[in-house]
Amino acid sequence: MIWNDLDAAIKANQSFLLSSHLSPDGDAIGSQLAFYWYLESLGKNVTIFNQDPIPAKFRFLKYSDLSNLHKPSNKFDIVIVLDCSNPGRLGWDGVMETAPFIINFDHHRDNTHFGKINIVKTDAAATGELIYQFFVQNKIDFPPDVAEALYTAIMTDTGGFRFSNTNSRVLRTCADLSDRGADCARVYDKVYTSHSAVALTLQAKIWSTLAFYLDNHVCCMNMPLSLLNKLGAQYSDSEGMADYTITATGVEVGIMAKHTDNETHFSLRSRGRIDVGKIAQKVKGGGGHSCAAGCTIPEPYSQALIKMLKIIKKVLD
Numbered sequence: 001m002i003w004n005d006l007d008a009a010i011k012a013n014q015s016f017l018l019s020s021h022l023s024p025d026g027d028a029i030g031s032q033l034a035f036y037w038y039l040e041s042l043g044k045n046v047t048i049f050n051q052d053p054i055p056a057k058f059r060f061l062k063y064s065d066l067s068n069l070h071k072p073s074n075k076f077d078i079v080i081v082l083d084c085s086n087p088g089r090l091g092w093d094g095v096m097e098t099a100p101f102i103i104n105f106d107h108h109r110d111n112t113h114f115g116k117i118n119i120v121k122t123d124a125a126a127t128g129e130l131i132y133q134f135f136v137q138n139k140i141d142f143p144p145d146v147a148e149a150l151y152t153a154i155m156t157d158t159g160g161f162r163f164s165n166t167n168s169r170v171l172r173t174c175a176d177l178s179d180r181g182a183d184c185a186r187v188y189d190k191v192y193t194s195h196s197a198v199a200l201t202l203q204a205k206i207w208s209t210l211a212f213y214l215d216n217h218v219c220c221m222n223m224p225l226s227l228l229n230k231l232g233a234q235y236s237d238s239e240g241m242a243d244y245t246i247t248a249t250g251v252e253v254g255i256m257a258k259h260t261d262n263e264t265h266f267s268l269r270s271r272g273r274i275d276v277g278k279i280a281q282k283v284k285g286g287g288g289h290s291c292a293a294g295c296t297i298p299e300p301y302s303q304a305l306i307k308m309l310k311i312i313k314k315v316l317d
């Protein structure tokens with residue numbers, strides 16, 4: 001049983017590094033903080049390092065101030081990589097040299113099983129849900145702060161319980177997390193309705209780029225990354241905009257593009273019929289879930305968009 005392997009590996013080792021993907025989201029962060037608590041409670045030495053900073057909206061979570069911005073130079077017994085489908089998505093090099101033992105804890109279906117232990121369950125709504133299952137199966141009694149971190153992980157990866165990965169198991173898990181002290185209204189308020197004035201201004205600019213293609217089956221918005229500097233906004237202030245691209249009836253694929261002069265990153269969304277993970281995989285390095293995926297085309301936005309629309313058109317036809 002995989003939980004026993006995990007349990008044994010943790011018990012046999014002392015120093016741990018926790019890390020997750022670039023632009024960490026609620027699941028990446030909530031999962032790390034919950035696991036940080038667990039390892040700390042066992043008396044382990046635990047370091048958290050993420051290539052990108054924790055967005056302000058998640059800093060209400062306990063331990064969120066412990067994520068290092070600089071890669072530790074020392075070696076660890078184990079690196080636990082959470083919510084990250086392959087080492088490239090970490091955004092930092094040398095994970096295999098950082099520790100002799102990698103634990104890969106994830107729910108992305110394009111996960112490359114790069115760990116010595118791979119806990120990859122693609123039917124889980126969030127990595128946080130897997131950690132919850134580990135805690136419950138091992139009868140680990142976790143405090144309200146940890147329940148709140150796991151609740152945040154699941155709430156954000158289900159788009160606030162709106163996406164098709166929301167099911168009765170997920171809701172029962174969240175009900176239990178509420179019983180254990182997660183404050184649902186507080187988490188919602190912190191994550192979804194605590195924008196700064198600058199963030200809303202940025203989002204208004206992004207909305208103004210709204211365009212429809214392929215007989216209105218595709219909705220697209222875009223943001224030049226230079227806009228962030230111009231407004232004094234953070235990258236994370238634009239998070240969540242991709243989800244609005246599939247709110248128009250008739251739209252099958254939503255595109256949110258973020259671009260520099262020579263590179264365009266696409267976040268893709270689907271209402272369910274089209275598998276955007278497969279669309280993203282047609283671009284080198286791309287991938288993701290069937291309803292939310294991403295890829296990068298090393299070309300200016302206008303050219304990259306033409307390529308992306310060509311790929312989508314083939315799938316729609």
Ligand SMILES: [Mn+2]
Pocket residue numbers: 027028083107125126127157
């Ligand atoms: Mn996730």
